[in-house]
Amino acid sequence: xxxxxxxxxxxxxxxxxxxxxxxxxxxxxxxxxxxxxxxxxxxxxxxxxxxxxxxxxxxxxxxxxxxxxxxxxxxxxxxxxxxxxxxxxxxxxxxxxxxxxxxxxxxxxxxxxxxxxxxxxxxxxxxxxxxxxxxxxxxxxxxxxxxxxxxxxxxxxxxxxxxxxxxxxxxxxxxxxxxxxxxxxxxxxxxxxxxxxxxxxxxxxxxxxxxxxxxxxxxxxxxxxxxxxxxxxxxxxxxxxxxxxxxxxxxxxxxxxxxxxxxxxxxxxxxxxxxxxxxxxxxxxxxxxxxxxxxxxxxxxxxxxxxxxxxxxxxxxxxxxxxxxxxxxxxxxxxxxxxxxxxxxxxxxxxxxxxxxxxxxxxxxxxxxxxxxxxxxxxxxxxxxxxxxxxxxxxxxxxxxxxxxxxxxxxxxxxxxxxxxxxxxxxxxxxxxxxxxxxxxxxxxxxxxxxxxxxxxxxxxxx
Amino acid sequence: xxxxxxxxxxxxxxxxxxxxxxxxxxxxxxxxxxxxxxxxxxxxxxxxxxxxxxxxxxxxx
Numbered sequence: 001x002x003x004x005x006x007x008x009x010x011x012x013x014x015x016x017x018x019x020x021x022x023x024x025x026x027x028x029x030x031x032x033x034x035x036x037x038x039x040x041x042x043x044x045x046x047x048x049x050x051x052x053x054x055x056x057x058x059x060x061x062x063x064x065x066x067x068x069x070x071x072x073x074x075x076x077x078x079x080x081x082x083x084x085x086x087x088x089x090x091x092x093x094x095x096x097x098x099x100x101x102x103x104x105x106x107x108x109x110x111x112x113x114x115x116x117x118x119x120x121x122x123x124x125x126x127x128x129x130x131x132x133x134x135x136x137x138x139x140x141x142x143x144x145x146x147x148x149x150x151x152x153x154x155x156x157x158x159x160x161x162x163x164x165x166x167x168x169x170x171x172x173x174x175x176x177x178x179x180x181x182x183x184x185x186x187x188x189x190x191x192x193x194x195x196x197x198x199x200x201x202x203x204x205x206x207x208x209x210x211x212x213x214x215x216x217x218x219x220x221x222x223x224x225x226x227x228x229x230x231x232x233x234x235x236x237x238x239x240x241x242x243x244x245x246x247x248x249x250x251x252x253x254x255x256x257x258x259x260x261x262x263x264x265x266x267x268x269x270x271x272x273x274x275x276x277x278x279x280x281x282x283x284x285x286x287x288x289x290x291x292x293x294x295x296x297x298x299x300x301x302x303x304x305x306x307x308x309x310x311x312x313x314x315x316x317x318x319x320x321x322x323x324x325x326x327x328x329x330x331x332x333x334x335x336x337x338x339x340x341x342x343x344x345x346x347x348x349x350x351x352x353x354x355x356x357x358x359x360x361x362x363x364x365x366x367x368x369x370x371x372x373x374x375x376x377x378x379x380x381x382x383x384x385x386x387x388x389x390x391x392x393x394x395x396x397x398x399x400x401x402x403x404x405x406x407x408x409x410x411x412x413x414x415x416x417x418x419x420x421x422x423x424x425x426x427x428x429x430x431x432x433x434x435x436x437x438x439x440x441x442x443x444x445x446x447x448x449x450x451x452x453x454x455x456x457x458x459x460x461x462x463x
Numbered sequence: 464x465x466x467x468x469x470x471x472x473x474x475x476x477x478x479x480x481x482x483x484x485x486x487x488x489x490x491x492x493x494x495x496x497x498x499x500x501x502x503x504x505x506x507x508x509x510x511x512x513x514x515x516x517x518x519x520x521x522x523x524x
Contacts, residue, residue, distance in 0.1 A: 149468070150468060150471075151466070151467045151468035151471065153466060153467075153468075161518065166516075170514060170516055173514055174513075174514035177509075177512065178512035178513050178514040178515075179512070179514065179515075180514075180515045180516075180517070181514065181515065181516045181517075182516075182517050182518075182519060183516065183517070183518040183519065184518075184519045185518060185519070185521060186521075196521075199521075200519075200521075203519055204519060207519075277509050277512070280505075280509055281506060281509055284502050284505050284506055284509075287474060287478055287498070287502060288498075288499065288502050290478065291477070291478055291481050291494075291495055291498050291499075292495070294481050294482055294491075295481065295491055295492065295495045298486075298488055298491050299488065302488050
């Protein structure tokens, strides 16, 4: 192309003035070369966008040291439908298609017809590795999250000096609750951005009550520094709370995860940092009326108390009150007496009953009452005894006399008339065999005795 | 000069005391006066507040 230009412009005559369409046609013709038709390329997807029409727009890029090469790419809706996977920033892919010049915008791009995934992108892998390492240090732990101060006096903002972020934040804060803002500028993309961001956070932290780290929307690559461990550590170690507002809602960087609060946009971050001045004034008005009402009701209460006291101090009322109390005292005294008398009389009755019951059980009284009866019963018994004894005695006497006469009749020692009892040497002789001739025996009669000598003894034959 | 946040803290304490049924009338009148003064200060602070923006130099420590 350079060669063409030089050839055209060489020579003495002034170059021909070409219309844009003519130049554009040349470019189109030059790009229409087999070297750029149906080619197969490999690269990393960046700046991926899915248009509402269904077409996909992105770049394929390659990095060689500090240098980066990029080609714009498009996949039309019909080809996009053939993809069985969802392309995204950071993916390393292979694609086939042709380079085409879009004359309306003067841009060329690779129109891709087929595309394959060749593994997760290097950057994505690197971020995943950092995420694991930093998570292990506890930087993303929910318990580390701090509350924002309710009324920050100074707010630090770490962002690009030239971007829209600082203006958005300034506008929101000016509108809601004017506060002092200290901008700590840093490059927010490109090589070395992570170091600048980390340093900017460290610089501003001692001067402010909280920090907003912000960056507008950008590609996966643009936001890449906000995944760097330097930035994450600067946020995690920041002595004041950090609000992160990096990229769009869908972009979540490691810096977002480490921040105390994540906002979807820088404006939202500013809203989260300061209260709304109008709401604050409303609250103050509310408090003013609240304490006024409270004071008023306290005064009303005090005045009611006073009225009550005043009324109670009226002398007539006090007299009435005293006479009422005196009457009450008298009545109470009377009732007490009544009750006492009643109780006493009841006890007397009971006492008498008990005494009577006791008296009834007294043994002396019982005895005295029963003596005459018992005496007469004794005399009666005695008489009956005497009579019975006398009767019995007579019977016995008669029995005895009968027995005596019977006995006397049969006594061996006292012989009946005409009979005698024979003894020899005081031994009773009952048989003729007991004596012999020549024995001297004593004869006992019923009215005297005699001594006799035996001349002869004869025995009855049958003996 | 007290910070706005300190004024709000003082005001909250005054409201708490005023709403406490133990507070007597004299104290309450005094607290009410203090409260209205603080509210006025807060309102002044809010109406006078202006956004100030300054930029740190990259070399500043």
